[in-house]
Amino acid sequence: xxxxxxxxxxxxxxxxxxxxxxxxxxxxxxxxxxxxxxxxxxxxxxxxxxxxxxxxxxxxxxxxxxxxxxxxxxxxxxxxxxxxxxxxxxxxxxxxxxxxxxxxxxxxxxxxxxxxxxxxxxxxxxxxxxxxxxxxxxxxxxxxxxxxxxxxxxxxxxxxxxxxxxxxxxxxxxxxxxxxxxxxxxxxxxxxxxxxxxxxxxxxxxxxxxxxxxxxxxxxxxxxxxxxxxxxxxxxxxxxxxxxxxxxxxxxxxxxxxxxxxxxxxxxxxxxxxxxxxxxxxxxxxxxxxxxxxxxxxxxxxxxxxxxxxxxxxxxxxxxxxxxxxxxxxxxxxxxxxx
Amino acid sequence: xxxxxxxxxxxxxxxxxxxxxxxxxxxxxxxxxxxxxxxxxxxxxxxxxxxxxxxxxxxxxxxxxxxxxxxxxxxxxxxxxxxxxxxxxxxxxxxxxxxxxxxxxxxxxxxxxxxxxxxxxxxxxxxxxxxxxxxxxxxxxxxxxxxxxxxxxxxxxxxxxxxxxxxxxxxxxxxxxxxxxxxxxxxxxxxxxxxxxxxxxxxxxxxxxxxxxxxxxxxxxxxxxxxxxxxxxxxxxxxxxxxxxxxxxxxxxxxxxxxxxxxxxxxxxxxxxxxxxxxxxxxxxxxxxxxxxxxxxxxxxxxxxxxxxxxxxxxxxxxxxxxxxxxxxxxxxxxxxxxxxxxxxxxxxxxxxxxxxxxxxxxxxxxxxxxxxx
Numbered sequence: 193x194x195x196x197x198x199x200x201x202x203x204x205x206x207x208x209x210x211x212x213x214x215x216x217x218x219x220x221x222x223x224x225x226x227x228x229x230x231x232x233x234x235x236x237x238x239x240x241x242x243x244x245x246x247x248x249x250x251x252x253x254x255x256x257x258x259x260x261x262x263x264x265x266x267x268x269x270x271x272x273x274x275x276x277x278x279x280x281x282x283x284x285x286x287x288x289x290x291x292x293x294x295x296x297x298x299x300x301x302x303x304x305x306x307x308x309x310x311x312x313x314x315x316x317x318x319x320x321x322x323x324x325x326x327x328x329x330x331x332x333x334x335x336x337x338x339x340x341x342x343x344x345x346x347x348x349x350x351x352x353x354x355x356x357x358x359x360x361x362x363x364x365x366x367x368x369x370x371x372x373x374x375x376x377x378x379x380x381x382x383x384x385x386x387x388x389x390x391x392x393x394x395x396x397x398x399x400x401x402x403x404x405x406x407x408x409x410x411x412x413x414x415x416x417x418x419x420x421x422x423x424x425x426x427x428x429x430x431x432x433x434x435x436x437x438x439x440x441x442x443x444x445x446x447x448x449x450x451x452x453x454x455x456x457x458x459x460x461x462x463x464x465x466x467x468x469x470x471x472x473x474x475x476x477x478x479x480x481x482x483x484x485x486x487x488x489x490x491x492x493x494x495x496x497x498x499x500x501x502x503x504x505x506x507x508x509x510x511x512x513x514x515x516x517x518x519x520x521x522x523x524x525x526x527x528x529x530x531x
Numbered sequence: 532x533x534x535x536x537x538x539x540x541x542x543x544x545x546x547x548x549x550x551x552x553x554x555x556x557x558x559x560x561x562x563x564x565x566x567x568x569x570x571x572x573x574x575x576x577x578x579x580x581x582x583x584x585x586x587x588x589x590x591x592x593x594x595x596x597x598x599x600x601x602x603x604x605x606x607x608x609x610x611x612x613x614x615x616x617x618x619x620x621x622x623x624x625x626x627x628x629x630x631x632x633x634x635x636x637x638x639x640x641x642x643x644x645x646x647x648x649x650x651x652x653x654x655x656x657x658x659x660x661x662x663x664x665x666x667x668x669x670x671x672x673x674x675x676x677x678x679x680x681x682x683x684x685x686x687x688x689x690x691x692x693x694x695x696x697x698x699x700x701x702x703x704x705x706x707x708x709x710x711x712x713x714x715x716x717x718x719x720x721x722x723x724x725x726x727x728x729x730x731x732x733x734x735x736x737x738x739x740x741x742x743x744x745x746x747x748x749x750x751x752x753x754x755x756x757x758x759x760x761x762x763x764x765x766x767x768x769x770x771x772x773x774x775x776x777x778x779x780x781x782x783x784x785x786x787x788x789x790x791x792x793x794x795x796x797x798x799x800x801x802x803x804x805x806x807x808x809x810x811x812x813x814x815x816x817x818x819x820x821x822x823x824x825x826x827x828x829x830x831x832x833x834x835x836x837x838x839x840x841x842x843x844x845x846x847x848x849x850x851x852x853x854x855x856x857x858x859x860x861x862x863x864x865x866x867x868x869x870x871x872x873x874x875x876x877x878x879x880x881x882x883x884x885x886x887x888x889x890x891x892x893x894x895x896x897x898x899x900x901x902x903x904x905x
Contacts, residue, residue: 230664330570418890419887419890494664496661498733500887501885
């Protein structure tokens with residue numbers, strides 16, 4: 193696709209709309225999911241099945257006063273929520289929703305997403321730092337050590353997949369998994385992976401890291417409300433808080449997109465190439481997988497209690513990093529031998 | 532901890548973190564002044580008094596009957612046992628006999644209330660650990676108890692059901708049927724909690740070996756109830772200083788030697804089962820008869836003297852000492868409430884803990900602030 197100004201504009205517009213709609217309605221989805229797990233109906237008052245809740249919440253947040261507490265570092269305080277939202281938006285540019293729907297093909301798409309994900313954790317740091325609040329400060333320190341611990345296994349696992357697919361481009365990684373559910377990288381004994389038996393473990397590592405990376409329960413140490421009140425966004429009100437909130441959900445979508453593309457074949461139809469069937473390899477499959485993964489995120493959040501920060505770091509440094517490194521080396525060796 | 536240890540522990544730099552009086556983990560208006568070394572607690576000081584209402588002084592200005600409703604306002608989760616304690620001490624002072632049916636109904640309501648109190652504790656405790664869903668399940672189950680008790684007492688939380696020598700209201704057939712159904716349901720629910728909460732690996736990792744209180748510490752601070760029983764002290768007022776019809780009922784006192792938060796958790800879970808057993812027995816052998824004594828003084832005027840009664844509330848030993856000068860008001864009423872003693876462990880026990888573990892430990896103590904502050 194030729195990158196004209198108009199194309200870029202349309203792409204950005206669609207990306208923002210998609211992120212906005214997702215962030216808003218994932219909150220609804222989360223609340224309905226929570227209701228489902230907790231024997232209660234969830235939001236019902238506004239609109240059918242409470243479907244008008246997200247826009248009304250948005251209006252409420254926008255009309256509230258934006259309080260800036262005395263003594264904060266004002267410039268950084270104001271920049272932090274924007275920093276939380278913006279990397280997630282940019283990352284959407286590289287996500288291929290199907291073979292034809294992708295804002296811009298970037299040869300190093302995987303790298304770009306991780307670069308911007310790192311920038312996202314920066315926002316937590318500066319938000320906690322500038323808030324002049326001890327809870328926010330503790331929270332931001334936790335969030336940073338958590339991100340450092342979890343980006344390493346996440347990256348190593350991604351490199352494993354990149355090694356198998358032979359490309360850093362997300363659409364090519366997905367395209368390499370076409371032709372039926374058995375070609376997805378989640379399964380063991382892939383020929384392209386050199387019959388590696390540990391691929392499901394890679395998937396698990398990727399999944400756990402995505403939960404931790406997006407600061408969600410049971411790894412929501414950054415905003416552990418029973419300890420740190422609201423964590424790094426304790427002092428934020430109005431849309432400052434709203435942007436953090438939307439940024440969190442946008443990051444969840446990015447994480448789920450990555451899992452879908454790297455391990456579940458992206459837009460690939462699980463039944464392989466059915467010539468007569470009109471919807472093989474369609475964006476619908478991508479969205480189905482995406483929202484299934486998000487549902488599992490919601491499920492986990494409303495089932496497990498929170499871990500502690502040392503438990504989390506131990507899990508990462510003692511188990512996930514050695515395991516993912518081992519798997520990377522094994523995959524490299526197996527590919528050399530078999531593929 | 533001796534002076535040398537303290538000097539060795541002295542970190543280069545500390546900061547003071549005010550947990551409370553408004554904080555999600557303190558479940559009320561408890562304030563903990565924590566001196567922190569990073570995320571580790573170097574020193575903690577609990578500060579009380581934000582909800583002090585002079586309940587003890589009120590007893591000196593009200594007649595005995597007028598003071599009864601105050602008992603529901605101390606521990607709002609286990610109000611029935613506090614009713615029982617006060618009724619017991621005044622009955623002892625005046626020598627009022629309680630009919631047998633009334634005694635059985637008293638124990639029945641107290642045990643129902645104990646289960647509802649433990650259910651709130653369970654929900655709030657897992658909430659402190661970051662799990663929200665069990666709270667909803669617990670409140671769902673508790674709703675059955677509240678509905679049942681509302682149907683006979685008229686209130687859902689701050690009961691004033693006991694009268695000197697008897698009860699305000701007799702229980703009826705729907706209440707008994709409802710209680711039978713609840714007991715059946717609760718056994719199933721407890722099995723579900725065992726699957727959802729007790730066996731959860733994250734929960735075990737966070738509770739096992741954290742928040743250690745040894746027997747010595749319990750004795751020094753006067754801890755009672757599940758906190759002491761979680762440290763291997765087999766003490767329960769219902770067994771050690773029996774009152775009412777408890778000696779006629781068959782139930783166990785769960786004791787665990789673990790001394791950690793997990794032991795206290797297990798003790799409370801088992802206590803719910805034992806309360807269910809008590810309720811089943813009472814429903815089976817509830818005697819007929821009046822619920823109020825035939826002969827009862829019109830105006831309660833205990834003869835001059837010093838009286839004491841203790842009951843086992845959901846949180847431990849609630850002692851009440853009444854000094855009467857023969858008048859219509861108490862000369863002095865001293866309340867010994869369980870969580871006041873249980874809480875003061877916190878200062879000593881939480882030193883050197885991570886803040887997350889300390890707040891989980893606080894949750895395992897099951898604090899009710901209005902009862903401490905009185």
